[in-house]
Amino acid sequence: xxxxxxxxxxxxLGNTPEEQVxxxxxxAKPIVDLIMDGHQVLLxxxxxxxxxxxxxxxxxxxxxxxxxxxxxxxxxxxMSQGYIxxxxxxxxxxxxxxxxxxxxxxxxxxxVEVSKDDPAFQHPxxxxxxxxxxxxxxxxxxxxxxxxxxxxxxxxxRVVPSPIPVGIVEIDVVKSIVDAGHVVITVGGGGIPxxxxxxxxxxxxxxxxxxFASATLANQMNxxxxxxxxxxxxxxxxxxxxxxxxxxxxxxxxxxSLISEGHFHKGSMLPKVQAAISFVKLGKHxxxxxxxxxxxxxxxxxxxxxxxxxx
Amino acid sequence: xxxxxxxxxxxxLGNTPEEQVxxxxxxAKPIVDLIMDGHQVLLxxxxxxxxxxxxxxxxxxxxxxxxxxxxxxxxxxxMSQGYIxxxxxxxxxxxxxxxxxxxxxxxxxxxVEVSKDDPAFQHPxxxxxxxxxxxxxxxxxxxxxxxxxxxxxxxxxRVVPSPIPVGIVEIDVVKSIVDAGHVVITVGGGGIPxxxxxxxxxxxxxxxxxxFASATLANQMNxxxxxxxxxxxxxxxxxxxxxxxxxxxxxxxxxxSLISEGHFHKGSMLPKVQAAISFVKLGKHxxxxxxxxxxxxxxxxxxxxxxxxxx
Numbered sequence: 027x028x029x030x031x032x033x034x035x036x037x038x039l040g041n042t043p044e045e046q047v048x049x050x051x052x053x054a055k056p057i058v059d060l061i062m063d064g065h066q067v068l069l070x071x072x073x074x075x076x077x078x079x080x081x082x083x084x085x086x087x088x089x090x091x092x093x094x095x096x097x098x099x100x101x102x103x104x105m106s107q108g109y110i111x112x113x114x115x116x117x118x119x120x121x122x123x124x125x126x127x128x129x130x131x132x133x134x135x136x137x138v139e140v141s142k143d144d145p146a147f148q149h150p151x152x153x154x155x156x157x158x159x160x161x162x163x164x165x166x167x168x169x170x171x172x173x174x175x176x177x178x179x180x181x182x183x184r185v186v187p188s189p190i191p192v193g194i195v196e197i198d199v200v201k202s203i204v205d206a207g208h209v210v211i212t213v214g215g216g217g218i219p220x221x222x223x224x225x226x227x228x229x230x231x232x233x234x235x236x237x238f239a240s241a242t243l244a245n246q247m248n249x250x251x252x253x254x255x256x257x258x259x260x261x262x263x264x265x266x267x268x269x270x271x272x273x274x275x276x277x278x279x280x281x282x283s284l285i286s287e288g289h290f291h292k293g294s295m296l297p298k299v300q301a302a303i304s305f306v307k308l309g310k311h312x313x314x315x316x317x318x319x320x321x322x323x324x325x326x327x328x329x330x331x332x333x334x335x336x337x
Numbered sequence: 338x339x340x341x342x343x344x345x346x347x348x349x350l351g352n353t354p355e356e357q358v359x360x361x362x363x364x365a366k367p368i369v370d371l372i373m374d375g376h377q378v379l380l381x382x383x384x385x386x387x388x389x390x391x392x393x394x395x396x397x398x399x400x401x402x403x404x405x406x407x408x409x410x411x412x413x414x415x416m417s418q419g420y421i422x423x424x425x426x427x428x429x430x431x432x433x434x435x436x437x438x439x440x441x442x443x444x445x446x447x448x449v450e451v452s453k454d455d456p457a458f459q460h461p462x463x464x465x466x467x468x469x470x471x472x473x474x475x476x477x478x479x480x481x482x483x484x485x486x487x488x489x490x491x492x493x494x495r496v497v498p499s500p501i502p503v504g505i506v507e508i509d510v511v512k513s514i515v516d517a518g519h520v521v522i523t524v525g526g527g528g529i530p531x532x533x534x535x536x537x538x539x540x541x542x543x544x545x546x547x548x549f550a551s552a553t554l555a556n557q558m559n560x561x562x563x564x565x566x567x568x569x570x571x572x573x574x575x576x577x578x579x580x581x582x583x584x585x586x587x588x589x590x591x592x593x594s595l596i597s598e599g600h601f602h603k604g605s606m607l608p609k610v611q612a613a614i615s616f617v618k619l620g621k622h623x624x625x626x627x628x629x630x631x632x633x634x635x636x637x638x639x640x641x642x643x644x645x646x647x648x
Contacts, residue, residue, distance in 0.1 A: 079405070080416070083395050106416075107419045108422075115446065116538050120538070135445075198441045203510055205513075208513065227431070
């Protein structure tokens with residue numbers, strides 16, 4: 027029996043409620059495969075398209091009618107956790123029951139602490155929400171203090187910082203649920219980012235990378251495995267080039283060398299391999315696995331995906 | 338030490354995110370008073386104004402731009418649980434810490450099972466969302482199958498059923514959190530209403546009364562006390578009439594007689610006293626308390642509010 031943190035990409039969820047119901051039913055199968063094999067599973071997930079959809083709706087509504095309040099980004103994140111968690115816990119519960127397992131699944135509204143001194147706050151980089159014209163963007167920058175950036179030729183978008191997670195606020199509750207034998211869904215969308223001010227936690231408009239948040243969760247839970255499920259079957263060198271090469275098993279130190287050689291794309295594989303390394307390097311018997319959603323079970327058995335190990 | 342389910346009215350929360358942050362900071366104090374007195378607290382809350390606000394935003398957004406998807410009512414409820422829970426858990430956590438208590442608070446995305454045979458499904462009565470003209474209402478009835486009702490002279494509104502709760506889906510997880518000594522926020526807005534179809538739980542557009550859901554929670558948790566906090570200091574007979582009379586302590590049987598005499602308003606006090614009775618009548622040493630938010634501590638000590646007892 028292993029304690030496993032599974033990180034599910036936002037692309038495994040879907041852009042509308044109807045699509046999400048279908049997609050999470052698919053995602054539930056490989057996750058329940060792991061539970062059937064006797065493992066203790068904690069599930070983290072992305073929320074990029076979903077929190078974008080919620081944020082977009084509140085912006086449109088507020089523009090159409092002032093009676094609809096502006097909704098800050100952390101609150102949109104909290105909503106996305108409830109919305110995704112509701113579908114995901116249901117899909118996993120249904121899959122568990124149809125296989126005769128009587129475990130419970132629950133979603134925790136999860137905050138993740140970040141440092142107000144994180145250098146990311148000086149360099150907002152993560153685009154969120156809808157596109158605006160230059161004129162609209164200037165007004166938002168002026169009136170709300172948003173940082174607006176031109177995004178290719180499609181217009182202007184708000185950008186927010188992507189700070190590093192410091193710790194999961196509700197970790198003790200997560201532990202008590204796992205210890206009782208239940209499946210927990212937590213750090214949805216990387217968690218609601220909060221900074222500490224005395225006894226208060228203040229939500230900040232930022233996006234915590236869900237793979238880094240999952241690595242933090244795995245570390246605080248002292249998990250055996252961090253499994254990052256994505257659309258690709260293995261980590262690749264020279265991706266989509268004639269000399270493309272898949273990685274099967276690699277030590278975190280060798281993977282770090284490959285990073286410094288510039289092998290991985292900033293917006294896609296780089297945060298995944300960095301998150302994997304950050305977890306594996308802190309414990310002797312830890313492993314991280316990067317694999318496609320449908321290969322989860324085989325990957326954990328060592329027959330698929332890329333395995334990152336300590337030595 | 339008592340195990341207490343506290344039901345907080347949606348009016349204690351607020352209509353905008355800014356207002357909600359202020360109001361939950363106020364609500365946190367009497368709740369933490371109970372924890373300071375050594376009690377185990379589970380917190381339930383309403384979501385009427387909040388789920389209405391979320392539903393309204395998604396309707397406006399979908400009308401303004403088809404790229405913003407229509408959002409079913411159960412999903413809006415799930416969002417409201419994340420949104421309210423985030424603010425509420427933070428406010429209670431802050432209040433706990435400022436008094437030197439190191440308990441954790443967490444919100445569970447909570448589904449509540451209802452029966453598809455509940456007669457309420459034949460008589461939708463609970464208005465939700467925005468007002469429409471007769472023409473718009475006819476189109477919604479035709480295209481989406483909504484039941485639309487004229488609401489005084491303000492136009493037409495969608496009405497949904499208000500079924501009786503059968504059981505809380507995530508109850509085992511709630512138990513494990515409480516057993517570990519944490520404070521749990523659950524059945525927000527009466528819970529996301531679901532009906533069972535084989536191994537699946539299907540969300541339905543309905544509103545479960547939060548006081549009935551709280552009574553179900555208190556019953557399933559075998560709580561000692563159900564505390565319904567509201568805007569009024571005690572249950573009254575002949576409310577706002579010259580012969581108005583406050584109730585201090587009353588048996589559930591005597592309270593039932595008063596109900597049959599027509600003493601309580603359908604939309605306000607009636608569901609509270611009915612919920613109180615439904616909890617108290619099922620156990621010898623149970624009590625229910627209906628009191629104002631600020632009197633929570635005194636009410637539990639027997640010095641404020643109305644106490645409903647078994648004999």
